Amino acid sequence: EKTSNTCIIVGNGPSLNQTDLGALAGQDVLITNYSIINRKLRNLAKYLCVTNYLVAEQGAHEFNTLERIHKIIPYWLSYCILPSPLTHYVKSVGYEAFSTDFRENISWRSTVSFFAMQVAYALGYEKALLVGFDHSYQQPQGMAEGVVIQQEEDDPNHFDPRYFKGKQWQAADTEKMEATYRLAKAAFEADGREIINCTVGGKLELFRRSTLAVELGPATSGDPRMNAK
Numbered sequence: 001e002k003t004s005n006t007c008i009i010v011g012n013g014p015s016l017n018q019t020d021l022g023a024l025a026g027q028d029v030l031i032t033n034y035s036i037i038n039r040k041l042r043n044l045a046k047y048l049c050v051t052n053y054l055v056a057e058q059g060a061h062e063f064n065t066l067e068r069i070h071k072i073i074p075y076w077l078s079y080c081i082l083p084s085p086l087t088h089y090v091k092s093v094g095y096e097a098f099s100t101d102f103r104e105n106i107s108w109r110s111t112v113s114f115f116a117m118q119v120a121y122a123l124g125y126e127k128a129l130l131v132g133f134d135h136s137y138q139q140p141q142g143m144a145e146g147v148v149i150q151q152e153e154d155d156p157n158h159f160d161p162r163y164f165k166g167k168q169w170q171a172a173d174t175e176k177m178e179a180t181y182r183l184a185k186a187a188f189e190a191d192g193r194e195i196i197n198c199t200v201g202g203k204l205e206l207f208r209r210s211t212l213a214v215e216l217g218p219a220t221s222g223d224p225r226m227n228a229k
Helices: 014-018 035-037 039-044 053-058 060-063 112-122 175-192 210-218
Strands: 006-010 030-034 047-049 071-075 087-090 127-131 149-150 166-168 194-197
Touching: 006 210, 030 035, 030 039, 030 112, 035 047, 047 053, 047 112, 047 210, 053 166, 087 112, 087 149, 112 127, 112 149, 127 210, 175 194
Parallel strands: 006 030, 006 127, 030 047, 047 071, 071 087, 127 194
Antiparallel strands: 149 166
16 A cells, blocks of 8 residues: 555644645545545545544544545444445554554554554554644643533634534643654654654644655655645
8 A cells, every 4th residue: 555655644733724735645645533624635645543432423424435545443433433445443442552563552542643653653654744733722721631622613723613613522632642752753763763743833843843845855846736725
């Protein structure tokens, strides 16, 4: 399935609207959750990861009718993301550990992005480029990780105001998310691989920063018609 040794993991932060999605054309693109509401991302993606039960349940129809994209899903979401030739169930439990063997476990701890990084490792990618990782959330102060929030207004935390509008979502904890990213960084680097942050702006400073243009080279400057702006 791989077309190169580099993959792109798409976070869903507002910075995606300043990202040249045209640069993703022809690349191995891994998206998560409701990225699929963006037609360009849906058309560019090779893989989709979903780990949160609220996301899976509320987006079940859209996920189940997806074509062409490989869905990599914890086995315990099979009650709503149904079997299909492109749906791959994996053993997934929530303890905080980066799995270098997907047959044993792919942890979903704190964020689907951690799960996606382990999927990228399992698929053998040498470089994982991150875009849309703003690493900040507007949510009620003092809200503990996992507390369910009903989003009635436009969603300010994602690239599309419709992302969680009218849906329930669970409060995030960026410190806990970053703790899982540190595990991912260490595992990649221990094997001579690298996660590189190509997000436009944002607050994630753990990984080396670069740009898609630099990491993918001039031959992949992209089709201007695919630009997100």
